[in-house]
Amino acid sequence: MIDWQNIQQTEPPLTRRVLSEYIISLIKSKEKPSALPDFPCHTQVVERNIKLVTQASKSVTSSTEKRKIQIATFDGICGLNKACQNDTGLIRTEYAMEDEISLEEERFSEVESFEYLGTTIFNTVSLELELNERLKNTNQAFHDSEIGKKVSLKKTKLSYIVQDGIAYYEKNYHYDVCRNQEFSLLIDESTDISVTQILAVVVRFFDEKxxxxxxxxxxxxxxxxxxxxxxxxAVTALMQEKNIPLSNIVGFGSDNCSTMMGAKSGFQTLLKKDVPGIFVMGCVCHSFSLCSSHAVKLLPPFLESFLKNVSSYFSRSSKRLNDFRSIQDTVKVAPHKIPKLAQTRWLSRGNVIKVILEQWDALLLYFQTESKVDLVDGASGIYKTMNNRGSKHMLVFLDYILQKVNSLNTEFQSEHFRLHVLHKMVSLEYANILNCFIEDDIMASFRLSEIDIMNKKCYKKLDELYLGGRAMALLRKEPLGVEVEKTFKTDCLNFLVELSRQIKQRFSLHEDGVIASLSILDPALALDPAKSPTSLVKLAISFPSIIPEKEMNDLDDEWRSFRNSKDITPIYNSIPEFWYKLRNIKDALGIPKFEKLPCFMTNLTILPHSSASVERVFSQVNLVKSKNTNSLKPYSVRDKLLAKQAITRGGFSSGDTWEPASELVKDVMDGICHKRYQKRLKDLQDSNKVTLKEVSEFENDPDLL
Structure with missing residues (x-):
């Protein structure tokens, strides 16, 4: 309660500069004041500007790449717009690509937002809204271009060009590919921001273009x-609807959850019943992540809590970040942030440990000060852990081992063909890990697949364990004492044993196994008679879905002829290209020398090794369907992704001009795209029981595009 009689009273700021006579006259006349100053009563304007700054910061890329993307996108979109206006032909913009890159900044100064035109499609995939906003000003941006002056795209037209034009043809293109040639199936399911469970279906095939x-x-x-x-x-229903035969599926890949890879009732078991002989591979990257996660559980529990606490401590306060940056400047270390520790991020644990070790002195100094004032968020606990003997030693050891696992993980995240080096690379790192704790005479006497890693008689003594050069040096520089060092090395041994056990359990290390046999896909190895097998039968019988038994004789004859050929040189841009072009070699009569072999080897290159490409789809879904666009329907999100994929496939990502297909242009000119759009709205009307006007308003709502 306020006692107005006993406090000092001051005049309100609103009336401080207003004459008392004016106020008295207002009271008597009961008129509305007209001379009062205009003071703001809220901060909404500031909040709007903060939102704009956040959106603008996401669009920053290098200037050269922006120029390449601008010209490629503008050519394609303008061509479609000309088609909408029933003009004949596609007229390229008057700015050539090489001239575009060299243009000065002020040439685009009339419309600053045009910088965002191309990067919008390629990076954020939010096609309709962003392009519509940017294309409004193309008349000014290209004031000397006849095409630019005629561009007129509203939300409706741009929406059906993207969804019922570009995305429509992209879907049909890949449906045709899957109908007419072999492919591998990659799937995974996830839940988006609107709690809608989505199954992404990705296909892996050889592109003849x-x-x-x-x-x-x-x-x-x-x-x-x-x-x-x-x-x-759900998957088989899609295949049946699009007339894609299941027999064309030669490989299946997904993560290693029981739903997908269960031996009794998993997806792969059901698929094998319909497609006997199909090649199944759990995601290699996911397997490596699981190996390290299981091994870390054998370490002291404080370590995982320490990593989580440090990585999350600075995410709660900008003041803490600023204070830490000041200490980084004082200690003279790189101003790197501590990344977050996330179980769903394959490389996060190793990256967190690497940065903590890099910032160790700065973190120690920061938490020494922070522990005296922060009694809530655990700064004292973090500081205590950092001062415990052995904490830094354990992080240094983990950094050494996890970098080996993460390097393999990174290698096999590639979408290029890598299956032929899987056995070699995993075996090499597995041997390096075993060398840390297995006796040297055991390593020399047995093959990797024959070593019993659970037999303690094969282990080195604790004093002979190899923990990495940096950890060994730290033990000499900062001794832990007899008991603490014994405990530390025992924990390291348990970690190494469990990591090795997980790798052996999840990967085929047999030197004579199918994965090892795929190394002959390397042309240099295949052309070396001393290293390549004399027959392909052993490998071919493992893939009955690719090569039937009745064709074994022809395949083996061609392979033996290939090994003995002297005029074949291993010159190629990619391994799949080498085997595909092998069909072009002819004999003296002009008859192809190889028919079965190129087909068999090319189909082996489409076998999956990871599901990283499916995970990238979900990352793009999260970019399109954010908290501001969570009302987007799943089919709209899918069409945006397919439109981006079509533009990228047409050369957009490499800086080339994207030119729409002639069929797409014809459909736009003849109004077929618009008819598809109307049919889609009609179907929505019938299924959702809403009016056509409501559906159209939904499609054109800028907050949902």
Whole structure:
């Protein structure tokens, strides 16, 4: 309660500069004041500007790449717009690509937002809204271009060009590919921001235009039943609807959850019943992540809590970040942030440890000060852990081992063909890990697949363990004492044993196994008679879905002829390209020398090694369907991703001009795209029981595009 009689009273700021006579006259006349100063009563304007600054910061890329993207996008979009206006032909913009890159900044100064035109499609995938906003000003940006002056795209036209034009043809293109040639199936399911469960279907096939293996999004499916049976029914229903034979599937890849890879009732078991002989591979990257996660559980529990606490401590306060940057400047270390520790990020644990070790002195100094004032968020606990003997030693040891695992993880995240080096690279790192704790005579006497890593008689003594050069040096520089060092080395041994056990359990290390045999896909190895096998039968019988038994004789004859050929040189841009072009070699009569061999080897290169490409689809979904656009329907999100994929496939990502296909241009000119759009709205009307006007308003709502 305020006692107005006993406090000093002052005049309100609103009336401080207003004459008392004026106020008295207002009271008597009961008129509205007209001379009062205009003071703001809220801060909404500031909040709006903060939002604009946040959006603008996301669009920053290098100036050279922006120029390449601008010209490629503008050519394609303007061509479609000309088609909408029933003009004949596609007229390229008057700015050539090489001239575009060298243009001065002020040439685009009339419309600053045009910088964002191309990067919008390629980076954020929010096609309709962003392009519509940017294309409004193309008349000014290209004031001397006849095409630019005629551009007129509103939300409706741009929406159906993207969804019922570009995305429509992209879907049909890949449906045709899957109908007519072999491919591998990659799937995974996830839940988006609107709690909609989506199954992404990606196909891996050999692209005869690019002469390489590509991964492409085929479709996304809304999941109503998340069981293995439900997912399998959804995928097979899609294949049947699009007339894609299951027999064309030669490989299957996904993460290693029981729903997908269960031996009794998983997705892969159901698929094997319909497609006997299909090649199944759990995601290599996911397997490496699981190996390290299981091994870390054998370390002292304080370590994982320490990593989580440090990585999350600075995410709660900008003041803490600023204070830490000041200490970084004092200690003279790189101003790197501590990354977050996330179980779903394959490389996060190793990256967190690496940065903490890099920032160790700065962190120690910061938490020494912070522990005296912060009694809530655990600064004292973090500081105590950093001062415990052995904490830094354990992090240094983990940094050494996890970098080996993470390097393999990074290698196999590639969408290029890497299956032929899987056995070699995993075996090499597995041997390096075993060398840390297995006796040297055991390593020399047995093959890797024969070593019993659970037999303690094979272990080195604790004093002979190898923990990495940096950790060994730190033990000499900062001794831990007899008991603490014994405990530390025992923990390291347990970690190494469990990591090795997980790797051996999840990967085929047999030197004579199928994965090892795939190394002959390397042309240099295949052309060396001393290293390549004399027959392909052992490998071929493992892939009955690729080569039937009745063709074994022809395949083996061609392989033996290939090994003995002297005129074949291993010159190629990619391994799949080498084997595909082998069919072009002819004998003296002009008859192809190899028919079965190129087909067999090319199909082996489309076998999956990871599901990283599917994970990238979900990352793009999260970019399109954010908290501001969470009302977007799944089919709209899918069409945006397919439109981006089509533009990228047409050369957009490499800076080339994207020119729409002639069929797409014809459909736009003849109004067929618009008819598809109207049919789609009609279908929505029938299914959702809403009016056509409401559906149209939904499609054109800028907050949902």
């Amino acid at each position: 690019k002469l390489d293996v590509v991964d492409a999004l085929l479709d996304t499916i809304i999941v109503e039943n998340g069981s293995a049976q439900g997912l399998y029914h």
